[in-house]
Amino acid sequence: MIHDLLYIIYYEMRETLDQAFTWLTPLLFFIIVVCLFPLACGPDPVLLTKMAPGIIWVAALLSIIISIGNLFRTDSEEGFLDLILLSHYPLSLLVFCKTISHWLTHCLPLVLISPLLGFLLHLSFQKECALVVTLLLGTPVLSLMGSIGAALTVGIRRHGLLLPILIMPFYIPVLIVGSATILAEAESVSGYYAMMGAFMLLSMAFAPFLTGAALRIGVTQ
Amino acid sequence: MRIIAGFIEPQDGSILWKDTCIFKNLGIFQQQIQYMGHQNGIKHHLTLYENCQLSSMLVKNKPSPSIINKVLEQTGLSSFKHIKARQLSEGQRRRFVLARLLLNPAPFWILDEPLSSLDSDGQHLFYGILNQHLSHHGIAVIATHQNCEVSHPMKTIYLGLPYDT
Numbered sequence: 065m066i067h068d069l070l071y072i073i074y075y076e077m078r079e080t081l082d083q084a085f086t087w088l089t090p091l092l093f094f095i096i097v098v099c100l101f102p103l104a105c106g107p108d109p110v111l112l113t114k115m116a117p118g119i120i121w122v123a124a125l126l127s128i129i130i131s132i133g134n135l136f137r138t139d140s141e142e143g144f145l146d147l148i149l150l151s152h153y154p155l156s157l158l159v160f161c162k163t164i165s166h167w168l169t170h171c172l173p174l175v176l177i178s179p180l181l182g183f184l185l186h187l188s189f190q191k192e193c194a195l196v197v198t199l200l201l202g203t204p205v206l207s208l209m210g211s212i213g214a215a216l217t218v219g220i221r222r223h224g225l226l227l228p229i230l231i232m233p234f235y236i237p238v239l240i241v242g243s244a245t246i247l248a249e250a251e252s253v254s255g256y257y258a259m260m261g262a263f264m265l266l267s268m269a270f271a272p273f274l275t276g277a278a279l280r281i282g283v284t285q
Numbered sequence: 286m287r288i289i290a291g292f293i294e295p296q297d298g299s300i301l302w303k304d305t306c307i308f309k310n311l312g313i314f315q316q317q318i319q320y321m322g323h324q325n326g327i328k329h330h331l332t333l334y335e336n337c338q339l340s341s342m343l344v345k346n347k348p349s350p351s352i353i354n355k356v357l358e359q360t361g362l363s364s365f366k367h368i369k370a371r372q373l374s375e376g377q378r379r380r381f382v383l384a385r386l387l388l389n390p391a392p393f394w395i396l397d398e399p400l401s402s403l404d405s406d407g408q409h410l411f412y413g414i415l416n417q418h419l420s421h422h423g424i425a426v427i428a429t430h431q432n433c434e435v436s437h438p439m440k441t442i443y444l445g446l447p448y449d450t
Contacts, residue, residue: 143324
């Protein structure tokens with residue numbers, strides 16, 4: 065069973081990596097959005113250091129919400145979603161696999177490039193580390209919660225900005241805690257990390273079930 | 286057809302399988318069906334062989350590689366098996382869906398316009414596969430615009446108004 069699920073993740077990832085633009089465009093979007101802020105707000109190091117966590121987090125959030133919208137779209141167009149729905153594996157497990165592959169191909173590149181962008185915004189080494197850790201803990205939450213919205217909107221052809229409007233409000237707690245962790249003083253930071261970890265575990269435990277249920281509703285549209 | 290397959294719940298009436306409503310135990314029912322819809326359910330960025338493997342991951346009784354090769358040969362696809370599905374013609378993709386019917390055996394087939402995009406050889410192949418399925422006590426519900434040439438007893442339901450009224 066584990067073997068099957070790993071294979072499904074592997075094929076999912078191969079499909080994404082085969083079309084470079086699907087994973088490259090969200091990454092480039094992320095980089096460009098972050099780069100716009102120094103241009104708009106001026107290159108003042110003090111100001112940028114203060115704003116950097118917020119900028120990077122908002123940019124990551126926007127980039128993920130754009131990419132997650134297509135989580136089930138290709139499968140739905142190619143009819144592969146029907147095979148997923150008919151599978152003997154629980155639907156929640158299969159959508160979890162899909163979300164994992166989405167995270168590996170769309171979110172992990174963001175996390176890996178983020179220290180470079182932090183450097184651009186004059187973050188200190190210690191804050192850089194905090195940035196990477198919070199993104200590692202936080203982006204799975206964004207992926208998992210986004211997958212619920214993606215499942216709900218899968219049957220709607222021209223959904224446009226419906227998904228961001230639907231899901232963004234649920235991203236707010238992660239955004240607040242995520243950027244606050246980076247700004248927090250060294251002695252109080254462990255509590256923030258614990259909270260981020262809790263968000264991640266909570267979304268891992270519940271989101272796949274909700275996505276599965278949402279998908280069954282979504283395909284009837 | 287999507288209602289019969291249990292993808293959509295009917296607003297009115299019910300669908301019974303072995304005297305129980307399919308929505309009571311959807312998982313068990315859906316393990317016994319094979320659905321062939323308008324879309325092929327093929328991942329265009331994977332090769333045919335990988336598509337075979339991937340669709341077999343999702344079902345309970347996995348076919349062995351030798352069975353996959355045999356079925357691809359039977360459906361005339363063995364020379365294309367390492368070609369990405371997006372490079373194939375629609376007729377070849379339709380043939381692949383027929384191959385999938387053979388790979389993942391299920392007693393109940395739900396086929397929505399199975400003959401579309403198939404050439405006469407492909408149609409012949411389809412009837413061969415269908416007759417083989419029916420002679421193994423299989424059931425099939427088929428929606429089609431053509432006449433179905435099946436050697437087994439069948440019940441035809443005409444939907445909509447006939448043309449001459």
